[in-house]
Amino acid sequence: MSHTVEWKARLHIFEDDEGTTKAHLVLDTGTTALTGHGAAHCHPADANVPEIGDELAAGRAMNDLARKLLQAAERDIEGTGAPRPGTHQAAGWLL
Structure with missing residues (x-):
């Protein structure tokens, strides 16, 4: 059973007026789109390194x-009629 698809992801990172870095991630599967969001805020005592905020916000969006x-x-x-994952093996899919 061979199956190949291509999903596209778009990641947008921006900083708002309050200094919070935000990330918006969209995964387009061709039939549906899912979004993830993440944010990071630099503590006033820390050095302002924008790349760190980008990494944190993007990582959190990916986790979401x-x-x-x-x-x-x-x-x-x-939806296939299998039991809820975690209770039993779900129709051959291991979760």
Whole structure:
């Protein structure tokens, strides 16, 4: 069973007027889009290194998106009539 797809991700990072770096990540699967959000704020006592804020905000957006993607997979597995993941092996899918 061979299966190949290409999903596209767009990551936008920006800093607002209050000095908070925000990241907005969109994953386009071709049939649906999921979004993740993350933020980072530099402590006043820390050195202002924009790359660190970018990395933190982007990483948090990716974590948020990963959580949403796993939740979507769990819903899809349940939609096949399989038991909820974590209670039993779900239709051959190991979670």
